[in-house]
Amino acid sequence: MTPPFADSPRLTLPAAGFTGIDQVWDAYREELQAVEQHIARSIDSRVPVINRAAGHLLQSGGKRLRPLLLLLSARLCRHRGAPEYEIVLASAVEFIHTAALLHDDVLDEAALRRGHETARLLWGNKASILVGDYLYTRAVDQVIRLGNSEIETTLADACRKMVEGEMLQFSLHHNVAITEADCLTVIDNKTASLMSAACALGAILSGAPPPEIAALTRFGRCLGIAFQVADDALDYAAQPDKLGKTIGKDLCEGKITLPLFHLLSACDPADRAVVARIIEQGGDAAQDLGAIIRLMERHGSVAYALDRSRHFVSLAVEELCLFPPSPHRDALELIADYVVSRDH
Numbered sequence: 001m002t003p004p005f006a007d008s009p010r011l012t013l014p015a016a017g018f019t020g021i022d023q024v025w026d027a028y029r030e031e032l033q034a035v036e037q038h039i040a041r042s043i044d045s046r047v048p049v050i051n052r053a054a055g056h057l058l059q060s061g062g063k064r065l066r067p068l069l070l071l072l073s074a075r076l077c078r079h080r081g082a083p084e085y086e087i088v089l090a091s092a093v094e095f096i097h098t099a100a101l102l103h104d105d106v107l108d109e110a111a112l113r114r115g116h117e118t119a120r121l122l123w124g125n126k127a128s129i130l131v132g133d134y135l136y137t138r139a140v141d142q143v144i145r146l147g148n149s150e151i152e153t154t155l156a157d158a159c160r161k162m163v164e165g166e167m168l169q170f171s172l173h174h175n176v177a178i179t180e181a182d183c184l185t186v187i188d189n190k191t192a193s194l195m196s197a198a199c200a201l202g203a204i205l206s207g208a209p210p211p212e213i214a215a216l217t218r219f220g221r222c223l224g225i226a227f228q229v230a231d232d233a234l235d236y237a238a239q240p241d242k243l244g245k246t247i248g249k250d251l252c253e254g255k256i257t258l259p260l261f262h263l264l265s266a267c268d269p270a271d272r273a274v275v276a277r278i279i280e281q282g283g284d285a286a287q288d289l290g291a292i293i294r295l296m297e298r299h300g301s302v303a304y305a306l307d308r309s310r311h312f313v314s315l316a317v318e319e320l321c322l323f324p325p326s327p328h329r330d331a332l333e334l335i336a337d338y339v340v341s342r343d344h
Helices: 021-027 029-042 048-059 065-076 085-106 120-125 125-146 149-171 179-206 212-235 258-267 271-282 288-299 300-320 327-341
Strands: none
Touching: 029 065, 029 085, 048 085, 048 120, 048 125, 048 300, 065 085, 065 179, 065 327, 085 120, 085 125, 085 179, 085 258, 120 125, 120 149, 120 179, 125 149, 149 179, 149 271, 179 258, 212 258, 212 288, 212 300, 212 327, 258 271, 258 288, 258 300, 271 288, 288 300, 300 327
């Protein structure tokens, strides 16, 4: 495989260790910029609208959390191969994530993503679906060029789980008989599978032994669950200007996430009947969302979801005990804390 660029990024880590999440982003900034440059070069369709629509979301300010997890995992496992391969694989993971977001926005009829109009509003649903498909094929093309069947299988398995998670969630819309296990299964497949794969891929690329690959796979899975549970809590608690998407969108769609499940379980029969009616009919009125939020505050539903998120963060951090102390391990632990402490 021909390296995509001649100059590899040089990593500069703080001598005294990391003191906060901002230092992590700063330390790996050059590597993440290399990922950005590779992404920009890889969006090279001969159909201009594909490049514009793909670039619209890819350049809208995403944190590149999944590429960072892959890079950190590779360094934690002492990757000694070409740094370019880390960049290529991290870019492929981001393509898959972006493709899923494009498809999600069509399925959810979303108007905002990261504080900007969604591609579906600017170019239409059909174009958004096709551009998502294009990004999936770009990811496949890049991964095949690495010539590693274990990497190919890991990413293919993650993509299959993402589709299954999306379909399971769709089948549970407006279903007030949902269980907490159902909520977590949706998250495990739809969100955690790609984060888990990103962490595993860093280890696989490094030629790490099976126990290290397994530990990072579990770390990414628990981190992904924690991330999405916290994100679902923010849908009922965040400031709209920080969240970057429409507050209460899950409720309008009849999508029952962990905070709403907890409310259904915790409130008295009269309030439960009100909540169930809103869910079953689709709560699209501001007064419905306000009523739900007030009930959640009374019963501690957002707090419950955040506690569950912290539980999965703890499980994730436990998996890192297999690895000796290092700045890369510290960075992963700070990211784990960040996913539940963020406000957007």
